[in-house]
Amino acid sequence: MDNQVNQPLPQDKSxxxxxxxxxTETGEETPKSFAGxxxxxxxxxxxxxxxxLLLGFTVVAFLIVLLLAATRxxxxxxxxxxxxxxxxxxxxxxxxPAQRQEEIDELRGDIDAFDPSQKDFQxxxxxxxxxx
Amino acid sequence: MNLRPRLLIxxxxxxxxxxxxxxxxxxxxxxxxxxxxxxRQDYLFQYANYTEAHKExxxxxxxxxxxxxxxxxxxxxxxxxxxxILRAEILRTHLQLLKVKLASQPDLEPALKxxxxxxxxxxxxxxxxHKDNLQKTKSISEVNAExxxxxxxxxxxxxxxYESLSFxxxxxxxxLEIRTRTMLENTVKDVPxxxxxxxxxxxxxxxxxxxxxxxxxxxxxxxxxxxxSQSTRMLKAYEQVQKEMIGVKSSLQEAxxxxxxxxxxxxxx
Numbered sequence: 289m290d291n292q293v294n295q296p297l298p299q300d301k302s303x304x305x306x307x308x309x310x311x312t313e314t315g316e317e318t319p320k321s322f323a324g325x326x327x328x329x330x331x332x333x334x335x336x337x338x339x340x341l342l343l344g345f346t347v348v349a350f351l352i353v354l355l356l357a358a359t360r361x362x363x364x365x366x367x368x369x370x371x372x373x374x375x376x377x378x379x380x381x382x383x384x385p386a387q388r389q390e391e392i393d394e395l396r397g398d399i400d401a402f403d404p405s406q407k408d409f410q411x412x413x414x415x416x417x418x419x420x
Numbered sequence: 421m422n423l424r425p426r427l428l429i430x431x432x433x434x435x436x437x438x439x440x441x442x443x444x445x446x447x448x449x450x451x452x453x454x455x456x457x458x459x460r461q462d463y464l465f466q467y468a469n470y471t472e473a474h475k476e477x478x479x480x481x482x483x484x485x486x487x488x489x490x491x492x493x494x495x496x497x498x499x500x501x502x503x504x505i506l507r508a509e510i511l512r513t514h515l516q517l518l519k520v521k522l523a524s525q526p527d528l529e530p531a532l533k534x535x536x537x538x539x540x541x542x543x544x545x546x547x548x549x550h551k552d553n554l555q556k557t558k559s560i561s562e563v564n565a566e567x568x569x570x571x572x573x574x575x576x577x578x579x580x581x582y583e584s585l586s587f588x589x590x591x592x593x594x595x596l597e598i599r600t601r602t603m604l605e606n607t608v609k610d611v612p613x614x615x616x617x618x619x620x621x622x623x624x625x626x627x628x629x630x631x632x633x634x635x636x637x638x639x640x641x642x643x644x645x646x647x648x649s650q651s652t653r654m655l656k657a658y659e660q661v662q663k664e665m666i667g668v669k670s671s672l673q674e675a676x677x678x679x680x681x682x683x684x685x686x687x688x689x
Binding site (some may be wrong): 340343385387388389391392393395396398399400402404405406408410411412414415416418419420 | 463470481483493496497500503510511514517518569571578581589592593596599600606662666667669671676679683684686687
């Protein structure tokens, strides 16, 4: 009688804790690692296989491009090092006389174009007695 | 936290925020300055349409007055409504042109500019409502009443246009004055103290530019004083500003001529 009480119920599955990643109700193995999961996923569907392959190809291509870019050497390497030209400290560099003359000519042109009559912007003349 | 709830929260947040994001994007788009030329073309296009519609309205009105039939009455109403809408559209696009032109003035005082934008936008809103009302009119009396509604505001709209034009003149002259002054100072900054001729020339230019600045301040006061008194039509103030600007233009021309001579003298050594 005592033996019967201590025995687990035959259909109570929750009483026997399932080990993680070991199996399913159907008896299939559930892989624990990411690679295993991907492999299983690929086995199940052709579309998934194609997607994974394409993804893999993209990642490999990206890595190759990255490596090529990193290993490319500048053509001047090995030759004498050239000091970079120092940048002018002033934010508004003094223009050359010819450039300055050009600027003043432009300004004079703008002053000549200044039109106090504002012909192009005058208010419209409209009929203010429209009606029947 | 699992990935799925996070994703759901993200999608939910996007759904909730998307009207705000869209509205914000549209607001930013509307702030993109419309070019003056495009605004001018819009205005001219509406003006051409109005001229055409006005001819048709006059013909239909004459026919109605002559025959007085129901058919001619319906025809006259049908031709009056478009001309009224186009009249309103001309006024709206003209104000838009002035607004865009004002926005393109970098040296106009921002507070002044904003106040003017506010006035223009309020008037444009009134015009838009007037246009909507016109669409709903059916009888002659409704059409006439709505037409008179705009006609009553015509003086105020014209005053606003002349006020904006006055500020535009001041803004443009101000920009030219600043450019001339900057060019002068950049040109003479490295000139040695002993070079008296150039120093004297620079001093003459500064004097001229100061007189320009005084004239511009005076013109701004003229416009602002009109705003306060409102006793005369704005056209008078505008004409006064225009006169002042003719003098300002010749002072600027003289100043720029002197700067040009200074530049030439420096480059010749």
